[in-house]
Structure formats: structure tokens, C-alpha cells
Amino acid sequence: MADIITAEGLVKIYRGRKSEVRALDGIDLAVPEGTVLGLLGPNGAGKTTAVRILATLLKPDAGRATIAGHDVVRESDAVRHLIGLSGQYAAVDENLTASENLWLFGRLYQLSSAEARKRATELLEQFDLVDARDRVVKTYSGGMRRRLDLASALIGRPRLLILDEPTTGLDPRSRLGMWDVIRGLVRDGVTLLLTTQYLEEADELADRIVVIDHGRIIARGTADELKAQVGGERIEVVVHDRTRTDEAMAILGRIGMGDAGIDEHTRKVTVPSDGGAKRLAVVIRDFDEAGIQIDDIALRRPTLDDVFMALTGHATIEDGSDEPVPARRTA
Amino acid sequence: MTAPPSARSRGRFGQALTDGLLVGWRNLKRIPRIPELAIFAILQSIMFVVLFVFVFGGAIPIAGGDYTNFLMPGIFAQTIVFAAATTAIGMTDDVNKGIVDRFRSLPMTRSAVIIGRTFSDVIYNAGILVVLMVTGFIVGWRVDSIPALVTGFLFLLVFAYAMAWLGVWLGLMVPTVEVAQQVIFTVLFPITFLSNVFVPLETLPGWLQPFAEWNPTSTLTAALRELWGNPGTSTSTSLASQEPILVTVIWVIVIIAIFGPLGARRYRSMSR
Numbered sequence: 001m002a003d004i005i006t007a008e009g010l011v012k013i014y015r016g017r018k019s020e021v022r023a024l025d026g027i028d029l030a031v032p033e034g035t036v037l038g039l040l041g042p043n044g045a046g047k048t049t050a051v052r053i054l055a056t057l058l059k060p061d062a063g064r065a066t067i068a069g070h071d072v073v074r075e076s077d078a079v080r081h082l083i084g085l086s087g088q089y090a091a092v093d094e095n096l097t098a099s100e101n102l103w104l105f106g107r108l109y110q111l112s113s114a115e116a117r118k119r120a121t122e123l124l125e126q127f128d129l130v131d132a133r134d135r136v137v138k139t140y141s142g143g144m145r146r147r148l149d150l151a152s153a154l155i156g157r158p159r160l161l162i163l164d165e166p167t168t169g170l171d172p173r174s175r176l177g178m179w180d181v182i183r184g185l186v187r188d189g190v191t192l193l194l195t196t197q198y199l200e201e202a203d204e205l206a207d208r209i210v211v212i213d214h215g216r217i218i219a220r221g222t223a224d225e226l227k228a229q230v231g232g233e234r235i236e237v238v239v240h241d242r243t244r245t246d247e248a249m250a251i252l253g254r255i256g257m258g259d260a261g262i263d264e265h266t267r268k269v270t271v272p273s274d275g276g277a278k279r280l281a282v283v284i285r286d287f288d289e290a291g292i293q294i295d296d297i298a299l300r301r302p303t304l305d306d307v308f309m310a311l312t313g314h315a316t317i318e319d320g321s322d323e324p325v326p327a328r329r330t331a
Numbered sequence: 332m333t334a335p336p337s338a339r340s341r342g343r344f345g346q347a348l349t350d351g352l353l354v355g356w357r358n359l360k361r362i363p364r365i366p367e368l369a370i371f372a373i374l375q376s377i378m379f380v381v382l383f384v385f386v387f388g389g390a391i392p393i394a395g396g397d398y399t400n401f402l403m404p405g406i407f408a409q410t411i412v413f414a415a416a417t418t419a420i421g422m423t424d425d426v427n428k429g430i431v432d433r434f435r436s437l438p439m440t441r442s443a444v445i446i447g448r449t450f451s452d453v454i455y456n457a458g459i460l461v462v463l464m465v466t467g468f469i470v471g472w473r474v475d476s477i478p479a480l481v482t483g484f485l486f487l488l489v490f491a492y493a494m495a496w497l498g499v500w501l502g503l504m505v506p507t508v509e510v511a512q513q514v515i516f517t518v519l520f521p522i523t524f525l526s527n528v529f530v531p532l533e534t535l536p537g538w539l540q541p542f543a544e545w546n547p548t549s550t551l552t553a554a555l556r557e558l559w560g561n562p563g564t565s566t567s568t569s570l571a572s573q574e575p576i577l578v579t580v581i582w583v584i585v586i587i588a589i590f591g592p593l594g595a596r597r598y599r600s601m602s603r
Contacts, residue, residue, distance in 0.1 A: 055436050059602050080438035091429030093357065095364040100357075107353050108439040110346070136364055152433070 004160055004191050005031035005054060009063035012049050012215075023049040025215035026063070031193065031208075033068075033159070036186055038206025039195040040304070046215040047195040048088070051164045054193065055085045067160055081110075084153035087164025087195070091149065094138040098129050098148050101137065102155055109156035116155070123151040127181065143174030150181065161185065162193045167201060179204055199304030209304075211311060218311045226307045234300040235273045235283060240293035242267055251286050255279055273299070347440040354434070354447025355454075358421065362455060369455070372417065373462050376410045380463070383529055384470055391530055396562025403472040404483075404555035404563075405528030405548075407460060411491045412523050412548050414456045416515040418498025422448060423511045426503065431601070445598055449495035456491045460484065475560035483558045490551055490579065493586040500594035503601075523548050532565045532572070540567070547582040550575045 007029040014021045024046045031037045039047050052058040054065055056076040064071060070078040092101045099120055106116025124130050127147040137145060146166065153161060166182065167175040182205055186192055196202050202209045203223045211219040211226070219226055235256060239248045245262055248269045252260040256271030256279070263270075273279050280299055287294055362369055380402070388398035425431045425444075434444050464472075464484075474480045505511045525535075525542060526549040535543050543549055544567060553575035556563050565572040 057432055057435055057602060077438055080436060083436065085433070085436040088429075091433055093361070093430055094428070095361040096357065100360065104353060104357055105433070105437060108350060108434065108437045108443075110438055156438075 002033060003030045004033040004068050005029055005037070005065070005193060007050075007054070007063065007065040010050065010053060010060045010065060011062035012046075012053065012058065013061050022215050024053070024060070027212070027215070027217060029065075029210065031191065033191050034189055035207045036192040036194060036205055038202035038209045039193065039212060040197070040199065040202045040209050040308075041195075041212040042197055042308075045212045047197075047212060048164055049215075050212070051085075051087070051162055051193070051195055055083055055162055056080055057085075081156070082158060083160045083162055084156060084158035085162045085164070086149045086153035087162070087166060088168060092137055092145065092152055094145075095136060097134050097136055098124060098140075098151075099133045101148065101152060105152050106155045111156065119155055119157075123154060127151045141174075142170055143177060146170060146174070146178060147181065150178075154185070158190070160191045160193065164195050165197065166194065167196070167198065175201075199308065203304055211308065213312050219307070223304065226304065227302045229307060229310065233273055233276070233302070234270050235279060236268055236270045236296075236298045236300050237283060237287070237294055238296040239267045239269060240295045244292050245269060247290060248287070248292055251290060251292075252283065255282055255286065267295070270300075343440070347443055347446070350440040350443030351446040351450065353439075354443050355451035356447075358448060358451035359454060368417075369459065372410075372413075372459055376406060376459070376463050377466050379409070380406055380466055380470060387529070391534075393531065393562050395564075397471070399467075399471045400473060400561045401531075401556075401563045402529065403467040404559060404561050405526070405552040406467070407463060407483075407487055407555060408490075408526075408548050408551040409523040409528050410459065410463060411456060411487050411551070412494060413515075413519055414452065414491045415494040415498035415501065415519065416512070417455065418448060418452045418495045419502035419505070419511045419515055420508050421452065422499055422502025423505055423508050426601075427507065435602075441599070442595065445499050445594060448499060449492060452495045452498070453488055453491050457484075457488055460487060472561075479559050483555050486554065486558065486576075486579070487551075489583055490547075493583040493590075496587050496590040496594055500590045500597060503594060503597040522546060527552050527563065527565065531563060532567065541569075544569060544571045545578075547579065547586070550578045550582060554579045 007027055010024050010027040011022070012024040014023050027046070027050055029037070039050060041047050049058065053060050054067065054072060056072050056079050059073055064073070066072065067079045068082050070082070072079050093104075096104065102120035102123055103113075103116045106119050107113060109116075111119060124133050127150065129144065129148060129151070132140065132144060137148060140148065150163070150166065153163070163182070167178050170178060179201070182192070182194075186205070192205075194202070194205060206223070208222055209220065209226060210217055219229070235252065237248060237252065239245050245264070245267060249260040249262055252269055252271040256273045258272045260269055260271040262268070275282075277299055280297060283297065284294070383402050383406075384399050388402070391398055393401040431444060435441070474483070501514060502511055505514055525539065526546045527543060528548060532540055532543055532549070544565070550571050553563075553565065553572060555561070557575060567573075571578050
């Protein structure tokens with residue numbers, strides 16, 4: 001299918017009095033229609049700058065970008081008919097009600113008053129805001145406000161939905177709710193460009209991921225491809241009795257692929273593996289037969305955090321967690 | 332899919348008008364939702380009326396009339412000069428809250444955001460003026476005739492429109508609402524005080540008089556006094572004192588001619 005987003009060599013430089021920051025330093029993108037692209041990076045990586053250029057809010061200093069073939073600078077009006085933008089910057093009016101916001105944005109999207117009202121009603125139902133429709137938005141919870149924000153972006157049935165950090169600042173429950181909503185939209189066939197600093201979020205929602213840091217693309221691919229760059233999964237066992245770690249290493253060496261390693265300090269024995277959770281059962285059985293007590297056991301799958309660490313040499317800001325996937329979740 | 336739907340058929344002007352009205356509707360809709368803003372704007376002006384009429388009124392003799400009739404046109408003028416603050420703060424707030432970005436991501440006429448803002452703020456200030464005029468009548472302010480009152484009222488609104496453009500530009504120049512408030516207060520307070528609003532021009536030091544005389548707050552005040560038959564006509568022979576209506580109209584044109592393009596350019600350059 002044709003690419004709905006193309007970008008070639010996008011550069012954006014913010015000039016201060018003394019310094020200049022290359023917020024974007026040559027970004028190329030090609031997003032096929034009907035897919036979800038996750039733009040992943042820490043705070044200040046240039047994600048929002050890229051989104052603002054694609055949404056016609058900002059002019060690039062170099063390079064060009066098109067949405068469905070329309071140049072974002074020269075044909076910005078045509079582009080605005082095709083996109084819906086939602087996120088940390090494009091907001092709703094907190095002193096209007098949900099109905100008023102949606103109607104206003106619908107009208108400004110050049111829908112007729114009746115169309116705008118009809119579309120607003122549909123969206124209020126879709127986003128579970130019917131009961132709150134006549135309440136002023138400043139009384140809304142964070143999750144409700146984000147849903148309204150997303151509804152506003154959809155008012156004109158855009159071909160391309162751009163979500164800039166749709167869940168930043170939401171509590172975990174609201175975040176999961178937001179993911180469900182977004183997945184629903186994707187099922188309905190909307191093309192989505194999503195920025196996030198949450199690796200988990202890109203993994204959950206995006207077909208393809210572009211990792212950016214300091215205004216440059218440092219990796220691209222599917223979540224699995226990116227994870228493959230930092231190697232496969234590993235089995236990790238924390239042995240209770242320090243004197244029996246050698247035996248543990250021997251057992252793991254037999255089960256896994258390759259030699260087992262050990263961290264003497266934490267008594268953690270590790271081996272590369274390819275058998276998924278089934279191998280864990282074998283490990284537990286063999287340790288049990290040998291009478292070696294296990295304090296903790298996990299199948300360690302590389303997270304996008306590992307990817308980020310491997311690519312940039314620094315962790316992401318929001319979530320630098322290096323936690324293994326608990327065995328119970330994968331078994 | 333090439334040509335965007337609907338929009339073009341109504342023509343650019345029709346769309347600009349509709350979009351401007353929609354933005355204006357949105358601005359007006361907000362006013363009763365944040366009543367503090369309007370209430371304090373009105374209270375501040377009423378406070379000036381009360382303070383000056385009852386505290387200074389006895390101490391400042393006015394040739395050919397009483398102090399209340401001298402003061403009220405100046406209070407209206409001062410209120411309208413400060414109207415720039417409402418616009419600036421509203422504009423800064425919309426930029427910072429992301430409303431302007433939302434508007435700019437929609438296929439609407441770009442200028443509608445500014446045009447809607449200037450018109451809705453004139454309507455807002457018309458409401459504030461009505462409340463103030465009623466207050467004026469209560470404390471004893473009188474005018475020659477109803478047509479004169481209406482003419483003066485409309486004159487104030489025309490001036491308010493010019494101040495709205497100043498406010499748009501200021502609002503787009505400053506980073507936060509707090510800075511907008513500081514700047515407005517620092518700039519506008521001296522302008523409204525170095526004028527004929529509270530005292531006759533002749534009581535000011537000689538070197539200050541030309542500035543006070545040509546100050547748009549003064550010419551607007553003098554124009555209103557002339558229109559309404561209120562006392563305080565200056566004995567000065569300069570054009571500003573002899574033809575205050577004309578000079579005020581020139582001020583309106585100058586202010587719009589300067590700050591209209593500046594504000595519009597600033598708004599356009601936000602995408603850089």
C-alpha cells in the first residue's frame with residue numbers, strides 16, 4: 001500500500017542567543033497506510049518536533065515531508081483535512097463542555113453544524129463520555145480528558161491520526177484503558193503515528209518502531225527485530241546456597257544453549273535459552289532432583305529498555321527498569 | 332483524494348467569517364465559566380470610581396461642573412485602555428494551553444483565531460462598560476442626551492477594538508500569563524495615569540503636559556467629555572485638545588496599522 005507519511009531529511013534547529021539545538025537532524029520516514037508507527041525516544045529526543053512538522057504546526061529548516069502526497073509546508077491546508085492531532089500540545093478547551101468542544105472542532109473542520117453535532121454524539125458514545133457531555137472539561141479526570149482529546153482528533157474522520165504521548169501522566173489503569181481505545185481505532189483501519197517514551201507502549205501498540213535520540217533515528221524495525229539486536233532470551237536462577245552454584249551452572253549448561261554465567265555476589269546463574277517457558281519447567285525439575293534450593297527463577301526476555309540501552313548507551317528517562325519478566329507471567 | 336471537501340465552495344471570505352465567529356463564540360462562552368475575570372475587571376473600575384469620586388472629588392475643583400461628571404468619561408477610557416490586558420492574557424493562555432495548536436492543526440482560516448479574539452473581546456468590554464455606566468449613573472454622572480450616550484459608547488468600542496490588536500501582539504510576544512499581566516500593568520498604568528483622566532491637564536507640570544495631552548487615553552477622555560457635554564475641556568490650543576475626536580480616530584488607525592500587522596506576523600511566525 002502507498003505510504004501515507006513520507007519524510008526525507010527533516011532538520012529542525014532551534015536557535016537560542018548563544019547556542020543552537022538540532023532538535024531534528026535528518027529524519028527519514030515512510031509509513032504505509034493502515035499501519036501503526038511508534039516514534040520512540042526519551043524526553044527531548046525530537047519526537048514532538050517531528051510530530052509538529054508532520055501536523056503542519058512547524059516548518060522544517062531542511063528536508064520535506066508529505067501526508068498522502070501533500071507537502072506539509074506548501075499544501076498545509078490539504079494536509080489539515082487529512083489529519084487528526086492529539087497529545088500533550090493540541091488540547092481541548094477546559095472551560096467548554098465536551099459537547100461544545102467537539103462541536104466547535106467539528107465546525108472548524110468545516111463540517112456543517114448538523115454533521116458536527118452528529119459526529120460529536122457518536123464520539124461521546126464511542127469514548128464513554130455521554131454522561132459527562134454537558135460538564136465543563138476542567139471537572140474531568142485525567143483519563144476522561146485524554147479520551148476527549150482523542151475524540152477531538154477524530155472529529156473529521158482523519159485518514160492519519162497523530163498521537164503525541166497519549167498516555168504520559170496517566171495512572172496505570174487509565175493507561176490500559178487508553179491502550180484499549182487506541183487498539184480499537186487501529187482495528188477500524190486508521191493509520192496511526194504515535195510518539196511515546198514508554199517502551200512498553202510502543203511494543204503494545206505499534207507495528208513498526210522508530211527509535212530516535214538527539215534528533216536522529218538510531219534504530220528501526222518491529223519490536224521483535226529490535227529485541228533481536230540485543231540477543232534472545234535467558235534463563236536466570238538465583239541459587240539459595242552459595243556452595244552449590246557450580247552444580248547449578250552445570251545443570252543450566254546442559255539445558256540452555258551455551259555456557260552458563262554467574263554473578264557471585266547475587267548468586268544468580270544465567271544461561272542463554274531458546275525454549276521459552278517450557279525450559280523453565282525442566283530447570284525447576286532438575287534443580288529439584290539435585291536438591292538445589294531456588295530463591296528466584298525467571299525467563300529474561302529483552303525489553304525495549306535493553307534495546308535502548310544497547311543502542312544509546314543510556315537508559316530512557318521514564319522507565320529504566322531492568323526487571324526480568326517474572327516466571328509466573330510467562331509460564 | 333486530492334481536493335479537500337466542502338471548504339472551498341463557500342469561498343475564502345465566507346469561511347474566514349464563519350471560523351472567526353466560531354472562535355469568537357468559543358471565547359464568549361468561556362466568560363461565564365470563569366466569572367472571576369469579569370467580576371474583578373468590573374470591581375476594579377468601580378473601585379476607581381468610588382475612590383476618586385469620594386476621596387479626591389472634594390479636593391479637585393473642576394471648572395464648569397462637578398468632579399463625578401469630569402471623572403466618569405476618564406474611567407471609561409481607562410477601562411478600555413486596560414482592555415488590551417484581557418486580550419493579551421486570553422491570547423497567551425490559549426497559546427500555552429495548546430488551544431492555538433489545536434486550531435492550527437484544523438483546516439480552518441488561520442486568521443480566524445485572531446479576528447475572533449478581537450471581536451469577542453470588544454463584546455466582552457461592551458458588557459463591562461454597560462455595568463460601569465450604570466454605576467456612573469448611580470453616583471450622579473449625567474450626559475446631554477441618549478444619542479450622545481450611544482455615540483460615545485460606540486466610540487469606546489472602536490477604541491477597544493484597536494486595543495484588542497495591541498493585546499493580541501503583546502499576548503503572542505510574552506511567554507506566560509503572569510508575564511502578560513506584569514507587562515500590561517507596567518506599560519498601561521503610567522499611560523492611563525499620565526493623562527487628563529483624574530486631574531485637569533493644567534494641574535500637571537508643564538514638561539509633562541504635552542505627553543499627557545497627546546496620550547490616547549487623554550484624547551479619548553476629552554472626546555467623550557465633548558460628546559457627552561461633561562466638564563473638563565482643556566484650555567490648550569493644541570490639536571489634541573481642540574479636536575480630540577479626530578485625534579482619537581487617528582490614534583485608533585495608527586494603533587491598528589501598527590499592531591495589526593505585527594500581531595498577524597507574530598501569529599504566522601509561530602510555525603517557524
